[in-house]
Amino acid sequence: MTLSKRTLAFSAGFSIVLAAAWGAGLAADNPAAHQRHEAMETVQESFKPLRAIAVKEAQFDAAVVKKNATTILEKLKEAHGLFPEGSGGGDSRAKPEIWTDRAGFDQAMKDAQAAATAMAAVTEEAAFVPAMKTLGGSCKGCHDKYRLPKQ
């Protein structure tokens, strides 16, 4: 069976429109979940250059550390404000414990922000790995308690 170029182009175009509509639908259904996910993705991206320094794939560079730690701090603050009551469920990996143990969750988020602040202030290579472990450990502790596995 051969498909005309026109049919193919039409199908492809139609699929893109459908996918976009689905994505928009998700964002519209649960905008906070969508936005906090974006913020966390940025945190993860900013973590990569730090990780490279920690495993000695890259040289320690205080400017790189400061820039990425600052982005992480900003995005963590942004994400923290994006967990309104009722924004779990569906495709979100947020556990109900975020809302049943709100004080614990808020504290975990504040600890992570404090760790990112400390990381942004690191200027000595010797202080870097301990700061990294504190910051990564705060991500780990919070994810262990308040984040579901991938669906």
Place this chain on the structure above:
Amino acid sequence: MRLPSRKAQAAIAFVLAVAAFVFWLLSRPDPLPASAIPAHTPDLANGEVVYHAGSCFACHKPPEGAAQGSLPSGGSPFKTPIGVFYPQNLTPDAETGLGRWSEADFVNAMTRGLSPAGHHYFPAFPYMAYRSMRTSDLLDLRAYLRGLPAVTSEAPRHGLPLLPLARRGVGVWKRLAFARAPFAPAQDGSDSWKRGAYLVNAPGHCGECHTPKSLLMVEDLGRYMAGGPHPGGEGKVPTLRGLVERKKYKDAGDLVLALQNGEELGYEDLSSGGMAQIQSNLAKLPESDVRAIADYLVSLK
């Protein structure tokens, strides 16, 4: 409603009695006698390695906020779709822990899923994996646990419907489950790979979550380590096949770093579904053992 005739009543009673007898027969415990346990001088350091390789603490931890929180005194809820289990106290307290357990009691619990009184344990306690453990490792683990400070902590009763009947019924399930040979990887890899195969399949019991279960609630070996539903009902457990091919990890060395550091170094996939706690325990293993686990796992295609 009219009652069945006397004859019919007798027949029904007879059938029920036979069924009960068969159930009793099929669900009888089958413990190892004490004479089957070889003499062994325990190696406490190895016992500690086995303790972390099995992540015993991940399930046998105390409830949140308990004093002496780093000891495996049990009682933290283990939620599953069929009910809530409360893993027991592993510290050597005589009344509520393992203080009075003989070597045979411990080996029977670990490899046959039997309590010292001969009750069946539910397979939420992964004795189907532990049955492949070496007796010397089991005895070392027992010695290590006996050396921990004793904590008095009675685990609550499991939250399961029809608990005593269900417990006895586990005996029938065991007949099916134990009839299948445990997973035996080919023994043609490096020494590190073989060590990894043992750690992953026996004490590590990775397949309990990473291998999906068949309808009979035994591991579906056709889908060995291929991932499946989370036992606590929290989404999915990822596959461990093709970890390098799918670019989850660059190579075995990358996986070693991931198992040793988890999300502290940004390996965020290791921080949900309970894996964060397991990773924290694996991080306490000697590097050669973490390397062995990684060598074995990256070989799963």
